[in-house]
Amino acid sequence: MNTPKPRALILIALGLLMLGGFIFLMLRSGPLAPVRVTTATVVSAVLENSVFGVGVVEAERSYAIGPTIASRVQRVLVDVGDSVKAGQLLAEMDPVDLDERVAASQAAIARARHAVDVARAQLRDAEVRQDLAARNARRYASLGEQAFFSDAAVESKQQESQSALAVSSAARAQLEAARLDLERLGAERAAVEKLRANVRLHAPVAGVVTARDAEPGTTLVAGQSVLRMVDPTSVRIRTRIDQGRAGAIRNGQEALVVLRSRPGTPVPGKVARIEFNSDAVTEERIVQVGFDHLPGDFSLGELAEVTIATTRSEGVLAVPNAALHRQGDASGVWRVEDGTIRFVPVQLGETALDGRVVVLAGLREGERIVVHSERELRAEDSIKVVESLDGKQR
Amino acid sequence: MISLAGRDILHSWSKYVFTGVGLGLLIGVTLSMAGIYRGMVDDAQVLLRNSGADIWVVQQETLGPYAEPSSLRDDVYRSVLGLPGVADAANVTYLNMQIRHDERDVRVMAVGFEPGQPGEPPFLSAGRHIARNHYEVVADARTGFRLGERIRIRRQDHTVVGLTRRMVSSSGDPMVFLPLKDAQEAQFLKDNDAIVNERARTAANPALNRPGVPGLLDAIQASQTTSRSANAVLVRVASGWDSEQVAEGIRRWKHLEAFTRVQMEEILVSKLIETSARQIGTFLVILAIVSAAIVSFIIYTMTLGKIRELAVLKLIGTRNRTIAGMILQESLGLGLIGFVIGKTVATLWAPYFPKYVLLLPGDAIRGLVAVMLVCALASLVAIRAALKVDPATAIGG
Numbered sequence: 001m002n003t004p005k006p007r008a009l010i011l012i013a014l015g016l017l018m019l020g021g022f023i024f025l026m027l028r029s030g031p032l033a034p035v036r037v038t039t040a041t042v043v044s045a046v047l048e049n050s051v052f053g054v055g056v057v058e059a060e061r062s063y064a065i066g067p068t069i070a071s072r073v074q075r076v077l078v079d080v081g082d083s084v085k086a087g088q089l090l091a092e093m094d095p096v097d098l099d100e101r102v103a104a105s106q107a108a109i110a111r112a113r114h115a116v117d118v119a120r121a122q123l124r125d126a127e128v129r130q131d132l133a134a135r136n137a138r139r140y141a142s143l144g145e146q147a148f149f150s151d152a153a154v155e156s157k158q159q160e161s162q163s164a165l166a167v168s169s170a171a172r173a174q175l176e177a178a179r180l181d182l183e184r185l186g187a188e189r190a191a192v193e194k195l196r197a198n199v200r201l202h203a204p205v206a207g208v209v210t211a212r213d214a215e216p217g218t219t220l221v222a223g224q225s226v227l228r229m230v231d232p233t234s235v236r237i238r239t240r241i242d243q244g245r246a247g248a249i250r251n252g253q254e255a256l257v258v259l260r261s262r263p264g265t266p267v268p269g270k271v272a273r274i275e276f277n278s279d280a281v282t283e284e285r286i287v288q289v290g291f292d293h294l295p296g297d298f299s300l301g302e303l304a305e306v307t308i309a310t311t312r313s314e315g316v317l318a319v320p321n322a323a324l325h326r327q328g329d330a331s332g333v334w335r336v337e338d339g340t341i342r343f344v345p346v347q348l349g350e351t352a353l354d355g356r357v358v359v360l361a362g363l364r365e366g367e368r369i370v371v372h373s374e375r376e377l378r379a380e381d382s383i384k385v386v387e388s389l390d391g392k393q394r
Numbered sequence: 395m396i397s398l399a400g401r402d403i404l405h406s407w408s409k410y411v412f413t414g415v416g417l418g419l420l421i422g423v424t425l426s427m428a429g430i431y432r433g434m435v436d437d438a439q440v441l442l443r444n445s446g447a448d449i450w451v452v453q454q455e456t457l458g459p460y461a462e463p464s465s466l467r468d469d470v471y472r473s474v475l476g477l478p479g480v481a482d483a484a485n486v487t488y489l490n491m492q493i494r495h496d497e498r499d500v501r502v503m504a505v506g507f508e509p510g511q512p513g514e515p516p517f518l519s520a521g522r523h524i525a526r527n528h529y530e531v532v533a534d535a536r537t538g539f540r541l542g543e544r545i546r547i548r549r550q551d552h553t554v555v556g557l558t559r560r561m562v563s564s565s566g567d568p569m570v571f572l573p574l575k576d577a578q579e580a581q582f583l584k585d586n587d588a589i590v591n592e593r594a595r596t597a598a599n600p601a602l603n604r605p606g607v608p609g610l611l612d613a614i615q616a617s618q619t620t621s622r623s624a625n626a627v628l629v630r631v632a633s634g635w636d637s638e639q640v641a642e643g644i645r646r647w648k649h650l651e652a653f654t655r656v657q658m659e660e661i662l663v664s665k666l667i668e669t670s671a672r673q674i675g676t677f678l679v680i681l682a683i684v685s686a687a688i689v690s691f692i693i694y695t696m697t698l699g700k701i702r703e704l705a706v707l708k709l710i711g712t713r714n715r716t717i718a719g720m721i722l723q724e725s726l727g728l729g730l731i732g733f734v735i736g737k738t739v740a741t742l743w744a745p746y747f748p749k750y751v752l753l754l755p756g757d758a759i760r761g762l763v764a765v766m767l768v769c770a771l772a773s774l775v776a777i778r779a780a781l782k783v784d785p786a787t788a789i790g791g
Contacts, residue, residue: 008404022734025741052526224608242527263551281469281622282575305529321525322518322556326446329481329633355522355555375560376443376517389519 034382036389038372039336042363045318049248049311050353055239055289057259057302059230062210065201066225067093073218073226074199080212084203084229091226093199102196105189112182119175126171130164137161207231210300230300236272236288239306246285248310248350249274255289260303268292271308307353316349317363318356323371324348333363334370334377341370341383399723402700413692414728418735420688421765424681425740426747428757431674433750438564438662442655445486447512447628448637450653451644458651459488459626460564460658461666468578468624470650477643479635484511485624487577490567493537493545500537502570503563504547506577512628515571521556527573532556534568547572548580564666566749574624582621592618682764689732689765690772693725697776704780705788718777722770729769733762 027033072094078084137157144154211228214220237257241249249271256266272290279286289306323333325343332345349358363369370377372389403410441460450459451466451474458464468485475483487506492499507513509524515532521541524530531552533539539554546552552572561569572580584592593615597603603611629644629652631637641652653661663671697704707717737758744751 007407008400011404011407018734022738025738052528054528219605221606221608245527321523322521324523325516351525353525355525372519373517374519 034384035377036374036386037370037377037383038388039368039385040320040323040371042317042319042359042365042367042369044315044365045356047313047316047318047350047352047356047358048309049313049350050307050309051241051245051249052305052307052353053239053241053284053287055237055257055287055304055306057298057300057304058236058238059210059232059300060234060236060288061205062228062230063204063207064225065090065203065227065229066214066223067201067220068198068222070219070221071096071199073214073216073220075216076212076214076226078209078212078227080209082209084207084209086203086206088203089200090203090209090229091201093201093220093226095196095199098192098196098199101192102189105185105192109182109185109189112178112185116175116178116182119171119178123168123171123175126164126168130161130168133157133161133164201226203229205231232294235294235298235300236290237269237304237306239287239289239304239308240279240282240284241287241308243278243283243285245351246274246278246287249285249287249308250310253308253310255306255308257289257291258305258307259295259298260305261297261299266307267295269306311350313350313358317359317365318352319346319359319363319369320371321351321355321357323369324357325377334373335363336368336370336383336385339383341377341379341381343379399720399727402703402720403724403727410724410728411731413696414731415735417689417692417728417732419739420685421732421736421761422739422743423736424678424685425736425753425758425761426744426751427674427678427681428761429740429744429751429753430747430749431671431678432752432754432757433747434566434667434671434674435663436752437562437566437750438667439659440560440562441564442658442662444516444561445513445628446516446630448631448655449629449641449644450658451483451627451629451648452625452651452653454649454651456651457661457665459486461661464625464651465623466625466627466650468574468622470624470648471627473648474627474629474644474650477640477647479632479640479643480629481632482512482630483627484508484513485574485626486513486628487574487581487623487625488563489577489581490563491547491580493547493570495538495545500539501567502533502537503567504577504580505569505571506574506581506624507571508574512630515556515558515561515569517558518556519559521554523556524571524573525555528576529553530555530573532558532571534561534570535559536562536568537570539570545570547576548583549586550576550579552576560750562750564662578621578623581625582623583619589619686764686768686772689729689768690775693721693728693769693772694776694779696724697721697780701780701783702788704783705785708783708785709788714781717780721777721780722773725769725773725776726766729765733765737761 074092074094076091078088078090084090137154137160140149140154140157143149144151207229209227209229212226213228214224214226220226251271251274253271255269255271257269258266269289269291271287273288275286275288277286278284287306287308289308319333324331324346325334326332327343327345330345331348332343334341335344344362346362347360349360351357370383373383374389377383451470452458452464453466456462456464466485471483471485474480485506485508487504489504489506490501491504492501494500505513509527514523518532519535521532524532529550529552531545531547531554533545533554533556535557536559539545539557541554541557543554544551545554547570558571561571563569583589596615596618597611602614627650629640631640637654637656641654644650644652704717737753740751740753744753
């Protein structure tokens with residue numbers, strides 16, 4: 001019975017090997033296994049801070065051009081996309097009877113002018129009569145003293161002279177009235193002409209027509225527009241930036257604009273204005289970003305992604321934001337201490353768009369911290385540092 | 395003293411080992427089934443753990459946001475934040491959707507959250523957290539997305555900036571975390587065709603498109619495309635406060651439903667996944683019974699197979715205790731081999747299951763005890779058969 005001995009040994013060895021493998025497997029995978037993590041060293045770094053927001057291309061100055069009274073569109077002279085000069089005639093509303101009213105008032109003015117002439121002639125006639133009557137009266141008075149004429153005759157001549165004086169002042173007043181009439185008619189004509197001019201719609205500034213809202217024949221009420229135009233020099237990106245990150249934005253900061261139509265080509269710009277009113281509902285600050293050079297083809301209302309470079313801090317301690325964890329009320333990182341880990345609360349500063357966060361207090365340069373982990377870490381976990389956690393999954 | 399069991403095993407060791415392996419695979423399946431059940435419950439709990447919230451504030455009279463739909467205005471969180479005992483409050487949205495990726499659709503749960511607030515993924519396995527408040531996402535590794543990849547959610551392209559693990563919905567779909575505003579748009583903003591059709595419909599309504607009121611139509615149309623809702627507000631309770639007390643305040647004064655973690659777990663585990671968990675549980679029980687039966691039969695037939703040898707042993711005057719011990723040892727050995735093999739294969743194949751399989755050490759120990767117990771019981775039947783063998787069969791037949 002010596003033959004089974006080596007076989008038994010082999011079998012026992014195999015059994016032990018299997019058991020060892022089993023124990024190894026239990027310790028390397030499953031809840032008892034060490035957690036694989038990646039680590040990073042805390043280093044002092046230069047942090048280019050920037051904020052990101054989404055905006056819409058808009059013209060800050062846009063004009064809705066329409067009639068001031070309800071009327072019908074007669075003709076529209078420009079179309080969408082046309083560049084127009086300041087003062088250029090763009091459209092005209094139907095004047096209805098305004099031209100006739102201008103003609104009527106012109107005729108009335110001519111008539112009034114004649115009335116002035118008549119009054120002037122009448123005044124002249126009255127003055128001549130008054131002159132004669134005055135002389136007659138004087139003459140009768142001196143002859144009446146020498147008793148050539150009776151008192152009655154002298155008084156009659158005096159009355160004539162007084163009447164002639166009154167007639168001439170009436171004629172003067174009439175002339176003045178005719179003159180004022182002429183003035184009134186002149187003013188009336190000016191008013192009608194202004195009304196007539198008002199139905200012609202002119203460009204208030206040089207710009208581009210963006211919309212043609214009404215065609216000839218359409219009746220519009222006051223306030224509706226026939227055409228809309230914008231001043232292309234006032235094109236801005238109305239950018240909405242989360243209030244929580246908007247604190248460092250200042251006028252004039254550099255910005256990169258990516259229009260949705262051209263995702264690969266960022267266009268440089270600058271912060272033109274930070275609006276005083278922010279959006280209370282969406283909790284966003286509104287920042288107007290201007291293009292350095294207006295891109296050739298853009299459309300108003302187009303979505304744009306805007307990255308504004310805000311501040312630059314040098315010599316700060318920065319950690320990846322993936323390293324940050326919360327424990328209770330505190331934010332902190334897992335610090336590696338001789339193969340074990342310890343949660344260290346830290347005080348945080350700004351976050352850069354590359355995901356690094358400034359640590360103001362709690363860590364020192366050169367310390368190693370856990371960045372990525374296979375699962376959420378606990379203080380009693382043992383760790384295994386690896387290069388990356390890609391691929392293998394438990 | 396020689397080990398009778400050892401000798402017997404060595405005599406036909408290959409048969410013994412292969413029987414053990416077969417048994418092991420069966421035990422492996424049973425352990426995996428237990429793991430599937432545990433994984434299912436864990437899926438529900440991990441959803442709560444990872445959200446980092448103590449209280450879920452949802453629409454009144456609903457069991458939202460996971461078990462029922464819930465919709466809140468997204469400024470509700472401000473009034474919640476003002477209540478005593480509330481340390482953090484943040485909006486979240488949850489939306490089950492399909493995302494196209496490499497010619498196939500990935501079913502995900504899109505979570506809208508505010509960076510630094512409850513609802514954020516608690517750890518990452520690669521990449522970084524979201525730093526912009528638009529167009530970046532952190533995805534669960536199970537989605538198959540890679541770092542730097544661009545995925546399309548509704549009308550916007552988003553860049554995958556970070557990967558995490560074990561972030562699943564209660565039904566096991568991997569999560570994709572995106573900034574709240576993008577998630578709101580994805581959930582509440584209609585697609586372009588619907589918006590255009592809706593505009594035309596509004597414009598055709600004479601009551602809304604009145605000639606005498608310029609601007610009315612524009613105002614109505616602008617008000618139709620809003621996305622100012624959230625599904626829930628996650629609340630973190632300040633230290634020193636009782637969750638239930640804070641939740642009671644929210645229910646009473648804000649007229650919203652508030653669930654503490656205990657209540658939410660109750661909703662998820664005992665309501666949402668109850669039937670499917672019971673289904674798996676029932677199957678697990680059946681599988682365990684079947685395994686026990688098979689183990690018993692194997693040992694019984696193994697014993698019956700050596701009736702003649704046992705009769706010889708009896709004939710030469712071996713004590714009953716020795717024979718019983720031999721059968722018991724063989725049986726327990728078989729159980730041990732089976733358990734080791736079973737646990738090994740279950741551990742090895744667990745990652746390849748499409749849904750999470752959680753193998754708890756406690757379950758493994760319980761499994762070991764059960765296997766040993768079943769083997770011991772099964773051997774009792776076999777021992778009884780062995781002891782009843784008539785020694786005469788050794789010579790007569």
